[in-house]
Amino acid sequence: MIANIALTDARHAVDKLFDYLIPPELERVAKPGMRVLVPFGVRNTAVEGLILSVSQTSEFPSLKPLIRCLDPLPVLTEELISLCVWMRHQYLCSFQQSYRQVKPPYLGTRLRQWLFFLKDTEEKLSAPQRRLLDTLKEYDGFAEMAELEAALHRTSIRSSAYALQDKGLLEIREKIDNTISLKYIRKARLNFSPEEGYATADELRSRRATVQADMVLTLCDCGDLPTSDLVLISDGNYNALNALKDKGIISIYREPFLRTAYAPDQYTPSVPYIPTEEQKPVIDYLNRLITHNLHEKILLRGVTGSGKTEVFLQAIETCIKQGKQAIMLVPEISLTPQMVERFVSRFGTSVAVMHSGLSQGERFDQWYKIRHGEVDVVVGARSAIFAPFKRLGIIILDEEHEDSYKSETAPRYHARDIAFRRGAKHGAPVLLASATPSVTSYYRAKTQKYRLFEMHQRYNQNPLPKARIVDMRSELLDYHNMSSISIRLQDEIRRNLDKKEKTILFLNRRGYNTFVSCRQCGYVMECPHCSIALTYHRSSDHLACHYCGYTCQNVTVCPECGSQYIKFFGTGTQKIEEELYTLFPGVRVLRMDFDTTSGKGGHEILLNRFKNGEADILLGTQMVTKGLDFADVTLVGVLAADTSLNINDYRANERCFSLITQVCGRAGRGNTEGRAVIQTYQPENVTIRLAKEQNYPDFYENEMKYREKMQYPPFCDMIHIVLSGEDERQVKQEIANIGLLLNSRPEIQGAILQTIGPDPAPIAKIKNKFRYRIFLKAADTQQLLPLLRQISTAHNAGNSKNTLTIDINPTNML
DNA sequence: AGCACGCCGACT
DNA sequence: GTCGGCGTGCTC
Numbered sequence A: 001m002i003a004n005i006a007l008t009d010a011r012h013a014v015d016k017l018f019d020y021l022i023p024p025e026l027e028r029v030a031k032p033g034m035r036v037l038v039p040f041g042v043r044n045t046a047v048e049g050l051i052l053s054v055s056q057t058s059e060f061p062s063l064k065p066l067i068r069c070l071d072p073l074p075v076l077t078e079e080l081i082s083l084c085v086w087m088r089h090q091y092l093c094s095f096q097q098s099y100r101q102v103k104p105p106y107l108g109t110r111l112r113q114w115l116f117f118l119k120d121t122e123e124k125l126s127a128p129q130r131r132l133l134d135t136l137k138e139y140d141g142f143a144e145m146a147e148l149e150a151a152l153h154r155t156s157i158r159s160s161a162y163a164l165q166d167k168g169l170l171e172i173r174e175k176i177d178n179t180i181s182l183k184y185i186r187k188a189r190l191n192f193s194p195e196e197g198y199a200t201a202d203e204l205r206s207r208r209a210t211v212q213a214d215m216v217l218t219l220c221d222c223g224d225l226p227t228s229d230l231v232l233i234s235d236g237n238y239n240a241l242n243a244l245k246d247k248g249i250i251s252i253y254r255e256p257f258l259r260t261a262y263a264p265d266q267y268t269p270s271v272p273y274i275p276t277e278e279q280k281p282v283i284d285y286l287n288r289l290i291t292h293n294l295h296e297k298i299l300l301r302g303v304t305g306s307g308k309t310e311v312f313l314q315a316i317e318t319c320i321k322q323g324k325q326a327i328m329l330v331p332e333i334s335l336t337p338q339m340v341e342r343f344v345s346r347f348g349t350s351v352a353v354m355h356s357g358l359s360q361g362e363r364f365d366q367w368y369k370i371r372h373g374e375v376d377v378v379v380g381a382r383s384a385i386f387a388p389f390k391r392l393g394i395i396i397l398d399e400e401h402e403d404s405y406k407s408e409t410a411p412r413y414h415a416r417d418i419a420f421r422r423g424a425k426h427g428a429p430v431l432l433a434s435a436t437p438s439v440t441s442y443y444r445a446k447t448q449k450y451r452l453f454e455m456h457q458r459y460n461q462n463p464l465p466k467a468r469i470v471d472m473r474s475e476l477l478d479y480h481n482m483s484s485i486s487i488r489l490q491d492e493i494r495r496n497l498d499k500k501e502k503t504i505l506f507l508n509r510r511g512y513n514t515f516v517s518c519r520q521c522g523y524v525m526e527c528p529h530c531s532i533a534l535t536y537h538r539s540s541d542h543l544a545c546h547y548c549g550y551t552c553q554n555v556t557v558c559p560e561c562g563s564q565y566i567k568f569f570g571t572g573t574q575k576i577e578e579e580l581y582t583l584f585p586g587v588r589v590l591r592m593d594f595d596t597t598s599g600k601g602g603h604e605i606l607l608n609r610f611k612n613g614e615a616d617i618l619l620g621t622q623m624v625t626k627g628l629d630f631a632d633v634t635l636v637g638v639l640a641a642d643t644s645l646n647i648n649d650y651r652a653n654e655r656c657f658s659l660i661t662q663v664c665g666r667a668g669r670g671n672t673e674g675r676a677v678i679q680t681y682q683p684e685n686v687t688i689r690l691a692k693e694q695n696y697p698d699f700y701e702n703e704m705k706y707r708e709k710m711q712y713p714p715f716c717d718m719i720h721i722v723l724s725g726e727d728e729r730q731v732k733q734e735i736a737n738i739g740l741l742l743n744s745r746p747e748i749q750g751a752i753l754q755t756i757g758p759d760p761a762p763i764a765k766i767k768n769k770f771r772y773r774i775f776l777k778a779a780d781t782q783q784l785l786p787l788l789r790q791i792s793t794a795h796n797a798g799n800s801k802n803t804l805t806i807d808i809n810p811t812n813m814l
Numbered sequence B: 001a002g003c004a005c006g007c008c009g010a011c012t
Numbered sequence C: 001g002t003c004g005g006c007g008t009g010c011t012c
Helices: A078-090 A094-103 A125-138 A147-152 A158-166 A194-206 A210-221 A229-231 A238-246 A278-289 A308-321 A336-348 A360-371 A384-387 A415-424 A439-446 A471-477 A488-499 A573-585 A602-611 A652-663 A686-692 A698-709 A727-743 A744-751 A782-795
Strands: A003-007 A016-020 A035-040 A044-055 A109-117 A142-145 A170-178 A183-190 A250-257 A298-303 A325-329 A349-353 A377-380 A392-398 A430-434 A451-455 A466-471 A502-506 A515-518 A534-536 A543-544 A552-553 A566-569 A589-592 A616-620 A634-636 A673-682 A717-725 A753-768 A769-778 A805-806
Touching: A003 A035, A003 A094, A016 A044, A016 A250, A035 A278, A035 A439, A044 A078, A044 A109, A044 A384, A078 A094, A078 A415, A078 A566, A094 A488, A109 A125, A109 A147, A125 A142, A125 A147, A125 A158, A142 A147, A147 A392, A183 A229, A183 A377, A183 A673, A194 A210, A210 A229, A210 A238, A229 A238, A229 A727, A238 A250, A278 A392, A278 A415, A278 A451, A298 A308, A298 A439, A308 A325, A308 A336, A308 A392, A308 A430, A308 A602, A325 A384, A325 A415, A336 A349, A336 A377, A349 A360, A377 A384, A377 A439, A377 A686, A384 A415, A415 A430, A439 A451, A466 A471, A466 A488, A471 A634, A488 A502, A488 A673, A515 A534, A543 A673, A552 A573, A573 A589, A573 A616, A589 A602, A652 A673, A652 A686, A673 A686, A686 A698, A717 A727, A717 A753, A717 A782, A727 A753, A727 A769, A727 A782, A744 A753, A782 A805
Parallel strands: A298 A430, A298 A451, A325 A377, A325 A392, A349 A377, A392 A430, A466 A673, A502 A616, A502 A634, A589 A616, A634 A673
Antiparallel strands: A003 A016, A003 A044, A035 A044, A109 A142, A109 A170, A183 A250, A515 A566, A534 A543, A543 A552, A717 A769, A717 A805, A753 A769
């Protein structure tokens, strides 16, 4: 039998498949999905590989046998193996990169090589070999390779060590460890039935072994117990425990100890409620698909507060009842305790939670529970789409328009596409949900690629918040109001303060940072390593670069013209906070931004303080728009609605619309009507007007005209080819060659609608690396994949010092 | 990533 | 004539 193997070890960047013989004794366990050790290269060093498939024959004449299997059971299902192979093709990445997404988190192997001294020699050795052998003797004749490298101040002593081994002077032994292992807990089990146990206890007591007797009784009453619990409950000790074990009365066994990512006993159980007339058809439809194992793509557009989550919960419940599993994806930013609570209180311990806050061990344990069928639901951010379930019943993406579903590192996948592929394999429906679906998804729903459901009513029958647009131009001109808070919004805030109701203020900062520039000559303080303006941080009076982390002291004199009129521009949350304190003395403001939420659980702590009434106003950036559900927030202020419109990105309107809609939806979730004030310098802007009315259909129609005219998605795919490197001439040269290659293929020209570039990228330099790009508007991406793969292979083979990235429909086009 | 093979310049 | 520089190509 022959195993077709991919190397998984990240160090071995060999993106090829290799055949190995399966020794007869391993044939039963060496199945697809199994991690194995194989001898690789002339030295036959052991490296980790994954069996992709097993066959009878090989094209290759001389095969080596694989060394051993690394796990008791395959770590990947066949479905996930084929997903890896597909991702490699689809996202133009290596097998290792696609495997990384799917593999058990942090599970890998580490090779340790130990050197053992055998004998010395009179023969003349090279200087490095001599020093290595002498040092090894100093280490009492045995040492680890890495240890000796450090002692000798060398980067690699491998070749010297192998040479000495060949001369028979030392021996190299390899030891391979898994980089993570399960924590085990020891449990005690009574070897008899409880009745026999009581009798045994009496007998022990009669022999004055009272402690042992009590421990046996405890096991009779409680069943199997962790040894530590047994000792605690029965007031016993470990000597007695061992004595019982030696007498054969109990046995001790090990069980994996798995951490939960939440505290289940903190949650009060919840039960499904009777669905509303809008929820019912959606739930019924999903239930039918789940029951009949039918894959279908469904888009649910439900206004904020229309009860989408209850739809998810009831569909998932159907899955669980039928012995199937569910994946529930939410954007990382809205994976709040509030969100987790809703799932845990409905489904209890059958929920696994995956988010970036988990420790390595916790993350691994969640994966293990999913793989071994100990949970039925996973709630998680993007990467949870790879949860190794065996029988998926439904996949749900909440807030499907969110950018965070797209990976910005290789493999540059979109969770939606992975969901469709997995859903199709499992016969499971995929539900996309949002109050403001991406234009692309809504288009697909309108063109029958997805089934569309819409929910227009908020479940508490509250009307959507009353929104008002304030023209910020006239604030300055007509009212001489220099503040970034309009008179109108000031009045509304005051009203809320009087009524003791809460307010959320949202500052849209995308593409709008506080930068320092000279009013005399217009000079802007830029990062010396990246072509980007430095951001001003008021608290420390420093300037920082968001791309490379460079910081420097703020300046008082313009480095260009020497004038003192150099100041920071733009509005940050800190500045607004100060304005609020001036306008409303005694007001309690919670500022939520990068600085205040960076600590562990900082986000959560702030939200809890706001919930508990420790503040009147929550002020923040993007973070305040997601997943917040506070009943007593009645006013929302959008401080600068148009800033995200002015950035050079075809999705600017879409982002602006959904941001304003989502943040306004935060108001009036309780029993009182909500109000929203939208401040803008472009009050006539269509997107802002429609967002104010929460009019998605008109926004969609309007946006589609623009997308069609400009040939943007959904009418094409945007393929972004970026090349970066320190030598600008080399970068220009290589990208020019790529451009030529793209144009030299008449047969694929139909698949390309337009080629833009090569040009310098909008951020022309990051971390001292020059960046050039080519944009393709592709009518048929599938047809272009072979050519793109060819570009990437050629780049890798050419030993280029530059970095190539190919991203299909990137989230940001910088 | 290693490691070998291979083809040119500075040393015993 | 040989040691060693790193370019190129292969690893089942």
